[in-house]
Amino acid sequence: MPEHAKIAHDFPSAPAASASAGTPTGAKREANDFPFSVAVSSVYEGPLDLLLDLVRKQDIDIYNIPIAKITAQYLAYVEKLRELDVNVAAEFIYMTAVLIHIKSKMLLPRDPAAASEEQGDPRAELVNRLIEHEKFKSAAQMLMQKQQIEDAVRSNPAIREFIGAEGTEPEIAADVIDLVKTFQQVLERARSRPMIQVDEETVTVSQMIEYLRRRLSLEDRPLRLKEFLRNVQSRQALVCMFLAMLELVRLQAIQLRQDRLFGEILVRKHDGFDAIMLEQTAVKDDWK
Amino acid sequence: MSLKPKIEAIIYAAETPITLDQIAALLKDSAGTEEAELKSQARAAIDELIADYSSESHGIELRQIAGGYRMSTKPEQHDLVRSFAKSLKPPIRLSLQALETLAVIAYKQPITVPEISEIRGVDASGVIATLLDRKLITTSGRKDVIGRPILYKTTKEFLLRFGLKDVNELPSMEEFEKLVSESFQSDLIPAESQPQEAANATVEQSESGQVETKTA
Amino acid sequence: MSLKPKIEAIIYAAETPITLDQIAALLKDSAGTEEAELKSQARAAIDELIADYSSESHGIELRQIAGGYRMSTKPEQHDLVRSFAKSLKPPIRLSLQALETLAVIAYKQPITVPEISEIRGVDASGVIATLLDRKLITTSGRKDVIGRPILYKTTKEFLLRFGLKDVNELPSMEEFEKLVSESFQSDLIPAESQPQEAANATVEQSESGQVETKTA
Numbered sequence: 001m002p003e004h005a006k007i008a009h010d011f012p013s014a015p016a017a018s019a020s021a022g023t024p025t026g027a028k029r030e031a032n033d034f035p036f037s038v039a040v041s042s043v044y045e046g047p048l049d050l051l052l053d054l055v056r057k058q059d060i061d062i063y064n065i066p067i068a069k070i071t072a073q074y075l076a077y078v079e080k081l082r083e084l085d086v087n088v089a090a091e092f093i094y095m096t097a098v099l100i101h102i103k104s105k106m107l108l109p110r111d112p113a114a115a116s117e118e119q120g121d122p123r124a125e126l127v128n129r130l131i132e133h134e135k136f137k138s139a140a141q142m143l144m145q146k147q148q149i150e151d152a153v154r155s156n157p158a159i160r161e162f163i164g165a166e167g168t169e170p171e172i173a174a175d176v177i178d179l180v181k182t183f184q185q186v187l188e189r190a191r192s193r194p195m196i197q198v199d200e201e202t203v204t205v206s207q208m209i210e211y212l213r214r215r216l217s218l219e220d221r222p223l224r225l226k227e228f229l230r231n232v233q234s235r236q237a238l239v240c241m242f243l244a245m246l247e248l249v250r251l252q253a254i255q256l257r258q259d260r261l262f263g264e265i266l267v268r269k270h271d272g273f274d275a276i277m278l279e280q281t282a283v284k285d286d287w288k
Numbered sequence: 289m290s291l292k293p294k295i296e297a298i299i300y301a302a303e304t305p306i307t308l309d310q311i312a313a314l315l316k317d318s319a320g321t322e323e324a325e326l327k328s329q330a331r332a333a334i335d336e337l338i339a340d341y342s343s344e345s346h347g348i349e350l351r352q353i354a355g356g357y358r359m360s361t362k363p364e365q366h367d368l369v370r371s372f373a374k375s376l377k378p379p380i381r382l383s384l385q386a387l388e389t390l391a392v393i394a395y396k397q398p399i400t401v402p403e404i405s406e407i408r409g410v411d412a413s414g415v416i417a418t419l420l421d422r423k424l425i426t427t428s429g430r431k432d433v434i435g436r437p438i439l440y441k442t443t444k445e446f447l448l449r450f451g452l453k454d455v456n457e458l459p460s461m462e463e464f465e466k467l468v469s470e471s472f473q474s475d476l477i478p479a480e481s482q483p484q485e486a487a488n489a490t491v492e493q494s495e496s497g498q499v500e501t502k503t504a
Numbered sequence: 505m506s507l508k509p510k511i512e513a514i515i516y517a518a519e520t521p522i523t524l525d526q527i528a529a530l531l532k533d534s535a536g537t538e539e540a541e542l543k544s545q546a547r548a549a550i551d552e553l554i555a556d557y558s559s560e561s562h563g564i565e566l567r568q569i570a571g572g573y574r575m576s577t578k579p580e581q582h583d584l585v586r587s588f589a590k591s592l593k594p595p596i597r598l599s600l601q602a603l604e605t606l607a608v609i610a611y612k613q614p615i616t617v618p619e620i621s622e623i624r625g626v627d628a629s630g631v632i633a634t635l636l637d638r639k640l641i642t643t644s645g646r647k648d649v650i651g652r653p654i655l656y657k658t659t660k661e662f663l664l665r666f667g668l669k670d671v672n673e674l675p676s677m678e679e680f681e682k683l684v685s686e687s688f689q690s691d692l693i694p695a696e697s698q699p700q701e702a703a704n705a706t707v708e709q710s711e712s713g714q715v716e717t718k719t720a
Contacts, residue, residue: 045600045601045626046624046625046626047625047626048625048626049625055688056688062688091626091627095625129623129625131681131684131685132623133623133624133625134684134687135677135680135683135684136604136607136608136611136623136624136680137600137604138680138683139604139607139608139610139611139674139675139677139680140600140603140604140607141603142607142674142675142680143603143606143607143610143666144598144600144603146666146668147596147598147665147666147667149579150664150665150666150667152582152586153576153577153578153579153582153585154300154301154577154585155574155575155576155577156300156301156302156303157516157517157518157519158359158360158361158369158516158517159369159372159373159376159517159519173381174381174382174387175450175639175642176450176451176452176457176458176459176642176643177459177636177637177639177642177643178387179387179390179391179394179450179458180391180458180459180461180464181464182384182387182388182391183388183391183392183394183395184461184464184465185388186388186391186392186407186408187407187461189408189409190408190409193409214406217403217406217407218407278433278434290560290561292561292562292563293560293561293562293563293578293580293581294581295563296562296563296564297563297564297577297578297581297584297585298563298581298584298585300563300564300575300577301577301585301588302588310588314584314587314588315584344506344509345506345508345509346508346509346512347508347509347510347511347512347513347514347516348512348513348516359516361513361516361517362509364509365509365510365513365514368510368513368514368530369513369514369517371530372517372526372530373517375526375530451642451643451644452645453645456646457643457645457646459643459654
């Protein structure tokens with residue numbers, strides 16, 4: 001860590017020296033002179049942040065980025081990141097590809113036949129993205145200031161004295177997001193609801209069928225068999241669950257599917273699920 | 289320098305009448321003045337404020353009440369303010385119960401009351417009336433099963449209130465799950481939003497844990 | 505007779521910012537004036553009130569925010585007010601990430617998550633969940649492209665929390681462009697030998713380029 005810090009500190013003087021050297025070895029050495037501490041990886045929120053920082057710290061003209069140099073530095077950084085954490089965000093890797101692509105484009109000889117305007121600078125798109133990103137970073141700062149000012153202000157409405165005490169029951173103002181969230185909570189609750197009474201010894205096949213009906217009616221997607229078995233502890237309950245499944249398959253209320261040997265078994269509703277389940281409630285004594 | 293704006297802000301912001309002593313104590317930190325002196329200065333400023341606001345061009349006033357000072361609308365304006373209070377259209381305010389039921393209907397429509405109760409794990413019939421009353425849901429025929437229970441669906445009013453063009457604009461469970469599962473980053477400086485979570489938790493607790501298979 | 509005291513009373517009493525339309529509707533009953541005329545009179549009165557309160561002798565002010573008018577303490581009195589009003593709005597503390605995403609949405613709304621991620625260079629879905637949670641953004645239909653992704657926009661709560669009249673009150677993007685290009689320039693200037701350095705950069709680039717083509 002202190003070593004890296006030192007390099008970073010020394011760095012500003014480096015570009016001039018290596019630029020004047022101008023030899024392949026000089027360029028290489030510079031790529032290795034990695035200017036920033038890797039330990040602060042979390043500082044860079046994404047590849048654009050990292051690139052901007054490389055540009056800034058070295059006083060590079062953003063409109064004329066030495067792409068070979070920046071690419072080398074960027075690669076070195078991502079390489080170190082990967083040493084520390086194999087799961088480097090895909091975004092960083094993707095940007096590597098973008099940089100190398102730009103670099104290779106820069107190396108291609110220009111087509112003398114084409115008009116000069118047509119051969120846009122291959123860096124232009126990246127530069128625009130960098131500038132766009134920086135613009136929104138400034139905008140974020142501006143928002144932060146505005147928010148701080150607004151936080152400092154207090155409004156004390158007097159209307160309460162004029163509004164009747166009716167509707168005092170605690171209520172929630174809702175929007176679409178509340179709706180989704182609420183529905184998700186309901187589903188979550190339905191799924192985690194204890195499905196069998198504590199007294200598992202007395203569980204019957206018909207109770208299991210009823211549970212399956214209830215559970216499947218919540219879903220439009222196929223479910224893993226595992227999910228159903230997760231909460232089944234006793235041997236008797238397991239047997240009942242197994243028999244219930246077989247019965248529902250026989251009635252063609254559900255379908256079971258296994259894509260490969262020892263693979264996950266999926267349970268899904270058959271077309272006639274609702275109708276069949278309804279009929280069965282009338283005759284469910286058969287299962288007892 | 290002047291105490292007037294400071295005192296005005298304090299009295300305005302205070303929720304209950306605030307006394308001269310309280311005001312002086314608040315001002316002590318900022319000014320370096322002696323306490324007795326500060327108090328008399330504050331009193332002078334308050335008197336000035338009272339006089340300012342008593343002018344006919346003001347609709348609010350500053351008064352001494354219950355041993356303290358407070359701001360309020362002038363009695364002359366009370367009719368106006370009362371009619372304003374009445375004109376306020378409250379935002380959609382639904383109990384958690386009602387919101388849950390509405391969410392289930394929105395996502396599973398058309399749906400019957402027994403089906404809703406089943407998903408929610410509690411009886412939903414009570415809330416249905418509220419939702420019908422608010423014109424957020426309506427009937428949609430009957431389901432072709434024994435007992436022919438009534439089906440419910442959401443209304444145009446529902447779309448309007450929630451700013452939706454049609455029901456398909458509701459985020460799907462998959463979309464939403466993706467959003468939530470990825471929200472574990474530290475976007476917020478920690479230790480907030482607790483109250484809401486706590487509230488959810490209690491509701492969940494009280495409603496879950498029902499004996500499910502008993503009647504089967 | 506004058507509208508000023510009436511409007512002052514209404515704005516003082518209102519819990520959320522009150523719009524000119526609301527004010528005009530309330531005044532219609534009392535005055536016999538035509539609506540358009542009434543509105544322009546009301547606006548004039550509001551402007552006068554805003555000017556009155558902006559004087560340094562006042563510690564409170566009248567502002568246009570989130571599409572309406574509201575009274576509040578002045579930011580200058582912040583420390584004083586905070587020192588006693590414990591029930592100030594719970595501050596929302598957003599990370600810079602979240603603020604940046606919010607900025608992108610504010611300027612580009614309505615916008616989809618993939619579009620935001622594209623601008624920011626990182627996946628934005630996690631932060632979106634946070635912002636939705638805080639009610640700073642909400643859904644705004646779906647975009648008519650493959651996959652029909654959800655569109656997002658900022659809310660009234662956003663305007664309130666950030667003290668904005670409306671989204672158009674945000675400084676224009678061009679201003680930031682200027683700021684940014686200046687900042688990059690000022691980074692270059694202190695070295696004094698700016699032209700020379702720029703020259704070096706180009707030289708170096710062409711050199712390294714050549715070297716590489718040769719060996720390739």
